[in-house]
Amino acid sequence: MIPYGKQVISQQDIDAVVEVLNSPWLTQGPKVPEFENAVTQYCQVQYGTATNSATSALHVACLALGVTHNDIVWTSPNSFVASSNCALYCGAKIDFVDIDPTTGNLSVDALKLKLAHAKQTNTLPKVLIPVHFAGQSCDMKSISTLAQEYGFKIIEDASHAVGGKYLDDPVGNCRYSDICIFSFHPVKIITSAEGGMALTNDSAINAKLKMYRSHGITAEQGLLHNEADGPWYYEQQALGFNYRMTDLHAALGTQQVQRLDEFVEKRNQLAQNYDQLFAQSEDITPLRQNEDVYNAYHLYVIRISSTNPELHKRLVETLRAQGIFCHVHYIPIYLQPYYQSLGFKPGHCQGAEDYYHSAVTLPLFPELSEIDQDYVATTLIETLTTLKAQSQ
Structure with a gap:
């Protein structure tokens, strides 16, 4: 049977994972920051937060933008359910913008019409999640212009599009969005076995992404509410989740970025x-x-x-x-x-x-x-x- 997609694993990939298995750190070690740095440098973006799946990355992205009960989030109907489930996890309401059937991507014309109607009915979205279907970027410049006009935030669901470009710049640089999400599932472009990443150029958003990824906890000195009791001190400042990526997954992902x-x-x-x-x-x-x-x-x-x-x-x-x-x-x-x-x-x-x-x-x-x-x-x-x- 010829599959519709599958991973490509080299001996170097295997060696990188084995090296971690033989190291003191299977998780919460140096490989996750290394993977984040490799992706952010490739995408020419400031910050990256690796997670255990793209679904987790979408969820923490919504949380980082303050999506909450009864907020409205729009996305494309032509996607995996994670693109909309992430908003429901936050208690938000979800709606869908029709696609251009010739590309499979969200239709900017349909978005314009829906936004104009939503403004009249006071139902504008807090966040829009355009999906770069099959690896082709949406028209992000036009979508960004509409975001400025109507006041919504943008999370690019680029789960299909790592390695792609838009207007000659790498997808993931967040020039036209607040956050961009990648997936590293085995059938995607590169894999970390399971995993995702949320990219941003906003330092405050990045701090929230990392906090929500790890139980809502931070040990960053500049973010603490109270004076630290000692070098062990940390604070839970939000209700977060255990969405961390392991060093095993990150080692594989870092190696794959090279190809x-x-x-x-x-x-x-x-x-x-x-x-x-x-x-x-x-x-x-x-x-x-x-x-x-x-x-x-x-x-x-x-x-x-x-x-x-x-x-x-x-x-x-x-x-x-x-x-x-x-x-x-x-x-x-x-x-x-x-x-x-x-x-x-x-x-x-x-x-x-x-x-x-x-x-x-x-x-x-x-x-x-x-x-x-x-x-x-x-x-x-x-x-x-x-x-x-x-x-x-």
């Missing part, structure tokens, strides 16, 4: 090859790539010419039966039963739903061979042609 450019370059080569293989197909359209973006290509997604749910289902089932583990990213979040119980109904974001019924994620990872790519493309084209003929 980040290599991985992204290879993913772009594979994506370009797919583009060529589908160039003559009238029934298969790759997601549109904006000129001001260098895509990290966590995913390679195509749209088929039909939005027939049964044909879509049979296509994925048939491809998997032929050894191609294609997937669908994503079911619109608000269609999940839990979100339906909150009052969301089908039709809330029609662009996201139309996209969902026509999108297929194809295998893409650095070690994918051209032979396997040719097999994926040929099988997809032939299977889709057959299924369309059968449905007529």
